[in-house]
Amino acid sequence: MLHQALILTSHREYAQAMRQGLLKLGDEHTRVDVELDALRAMQLAPQQYELILLDRVLDAMDGLQLLQLIKHQTPTSKFIIVSDSVDEASRAGAYQNGADFFLERPSTPKAFALALEAIKGLFKPSRVDEPPQDEGDGPVVGIADIVQMRCLSGDSVLLLVRSHYQSGDIFIFRGEVFHAQYPGKSGEAAFRDMIHWDGGLVRIKAIKLTQTPPRTIEIPYRQLLETVEKPGARGPDISPTGGELYVVSGETPPGSAALSVVREAPPREDVAPPFFPTPGLLTGGETALPRVNSHWKVNLTGELLEGSQVAEPDRCAFITTFIYRKLADVAVALEVDYFSHMTLLGPHLQQVLVADNMGVRHAVFDTAWTTEELRVQYVKWCCEQSF
Amino acid sequence: MNKAFEKIALIEGMIAAAFVSEEGKLSGSCANSVISSENLCFIAETCRVILSANRAEQRPAHTGVVAFGNRTLVFREGAAGLFMAYLDSPTNDAVLKWLFDQVNPLLEAEGVKLE
Numbered sequence: 001m002l003h004q005a006l007i008l009t010s011h012r013e014y015a016q017a018m019r020q021g022l023l024k025l026g027d028e029h030t031r032v033d034v035e036l037d038a039l040r041a042m043q044l045a046p047q048q049y050e051l052i053l054l055d056r057v058l059d060a061m062d063g064l065q066l067l068q069l070i071k072h073q074t075p076t077s078k079f080i081i082v083s084d085s086v087d088e089a090s091r092a093g094a095y096q097n098g099a100d101f102f103l104e105r106p107s108t109p110k111a112f113a114l115a116l117e118a119i120k121g122l123f124k125p126s127r128v129d130e131p132p133q134d135e136g137d138g139p140v141v142g143i144a145d146i147v148q149m150r151c152l153s154g155d156s157v158l159l160l161v162r163s164h165y166q167s168g169d170i171f172i173f174r175g176e177v178f179h180a181q182y183p184g185k186s187g188e189a190a191f192r193d194m195i196h197w198d199g200g201l202v203r204i205k206a207i208k209l210t211q212t213p214p215r216t217i218e219i220p221y222r223q224l225l226e227t228v229e230k231p232g233a234r235g236p237d238i239s240p241t242g243g244e245l246y247v248v249s250g251e252t253p254p255g256s257a258a259l260s261v262v263r264e265a266p267p268r269e270d271v272a273p274p275f276f277p278t279p280g281l282l283t284g285g286e287t288a289l290p291r292v293n294s295h296w297k298v299n300l301t302g303e304l305l306e307g308s309q310v311a312e313p314d315r316c317a318f319i320t321t322f323i324y325r326k327l328a329d330v331a332v333a334l335e336v337d338y339f340s341h342m343t344l345l346g347p348h349l350q351q352v353l354v355a356d357n358m359g360v361r362h363a364v365f366d367t368a369w370t371t372e373e374l375r376v377q378y379v380k381w382c383c384e385q386s387f
Numbered sequence: 388m389n390k391a392f393e394k395i396a397l398i399e400g401m402i403a404a405a406f407v408s409e410e411g412k413l414s415g416s417c418a419n420s421v422i423s424s425e426n427l428c429f430i431a432e433t434c435r436v437i438l439s440a441n442r443a444e445q446r447p448a449h450t451g452v453v454a455f456g457n458r459t460l461v462f463r464e465g466a467a468g469l470f471m472a473y474l475d476s477p478t479n480d481a482v483l484k485w486l487f488d489q490v491n492p493l494l495e496a497e498g499v500k501l502e
Contacts, residue, residue, distance in 0.1 A: 186433075186435070186436045189411045214436070214439060214440030215442075216436065216439045216440075216443075319441070323437050330434075333426045333433075334460070339454060343451070344437075344441060344448035345450040346447045347447065347449070348447070349447075350448075351441070351446060364446065376479075
């Protein structure tokens with residue numbers, strides 16, 4: 001059965017029809033997201049989707065290139081390339097780039113029905129239960145055991161947890177659980193839920209963390225684990241299918257990491273990032289850069305490109321990318337285009353993030369002297385700059 | 388909380404609003420559009436994660452304003468939980484004040500203080 005899918009296309013009508021069809025392959029909990037912007041799709045966490053349908057030709061980029069990119073992040077998801085042309089070269093190209101299925105774009109009800117039958121075939125139990133062949137099985141363990149083991153070792157890892165029904169992340173940093181999240185929940189509440197995910201098969205993939213994740217869980221891991229009931233202790237009624245939990249893979253090297261949080265940190269001391277011009281000076285546009293405490297910009301992959309007064313470039317790039325990705329999820333939920341700018345108001349600091357299709361700029365202001373006019377001026381200045 | 392949100396729904400430009408408690412429970416909501424309560428909950432939780440991440444970075448914030456074209460998502464966190472409103476208009480500080488001047492008394496009547 002299908003639980004979560006993403007349709008990535010520039011054909012709105014096809015997307016709506018396919019979405020309706022895919023929803024019928026699941027149950028009332030099934031979620032099918034539609035994304036019309038390929039660049040924005042790159043900001044989504046693809047691990048949450050077990051099925052991703054993407055067009056061979058997208059507006060902003062080649063669908064096969066995007067397939068390669070996303071497949072690298074979530075090798076266990078099923079990928080279907082949808083094409084308007086059915087020549088052998090297109091078909092071969094799709095499979096060579098890692099597609100699980102090649103589909104001619106359906107345009108009639110009958111074609112849709114046949115396409116959905118084919119997609120359904122991808123999720124027959126005999127196939128979906130097969131662990132990825134290149135990763136192999138690990139020992140039979142529970143999530144709590146893995147978390148405890150990692151914390152005891154003082155590790156810094158991101159655990160990608162995937163059950164039959166949903167997927168989520170647990171961030172462990174220097175032996176403490178810092179953050180847990182899955183669509184709809186985060187923090188301790190998410191962790192408590194995830195510990196009990198036992199829909200028959202839970203996969204955990206560990207990715208080394210090189211940067212400090214955001215912290216939403218403050219209590220020590222021992223206390224956290226003590227307060228949650230281990231899945232194994234819940235009895236057979238909770239795990240009707242056996243509650244089998246196992247680790248699919250070991251640690252993945254940072255080079256093949258799924259999220260930007262694991263990318264190599266930008267140089268900090270040896271190579272200083274290029275700097276913005278001094279605040280207050282005209283910079284080629286009509287608007288002067290207003291007075292800011294610090295500001296920087298990151299590209300779509302979370303790489304810090306420029307900054308001024310940035311004390312910790314890697315942390316700054318991380319938090320900006322984190323917010324960027326989170327707001328991409330919000331945009332999908334609201335079925336709107338990506339956010340253009342965001343203001344965060346705090347007692348001591350105010351922040352402004354300005355985004356476009358190429359990245360995001362982020363500025364920090366002192367609340368004491370910041371005015372709305374200054375924030376507006378910064379947004380205007382950003383819009384005049386080129387990513 | 389339902390009474391408060393019945394009135395919040397009447398605020399000009401309001402597309403949807405919700406209050407999510409500290410435990411992540413949707414205590415009240417209204418939507419003048421097709422936005423499911425699950426999605427409202429998800430969005431509120433995401434806003435909370437953003438604020439939490441900023442706290443971890445020593446840049447605590449209590450209010451967020453996100454522009455999606457001409458629509459705006461506003462959220463504010465208090466001790467009891469997070470209130471969020473999705474408005475069919477751009478906002479500035481004056482609009483923000485106008486919004487919370489209306490929302491705060493309604494929530495306070497339900498025992499929720501955002502400030």
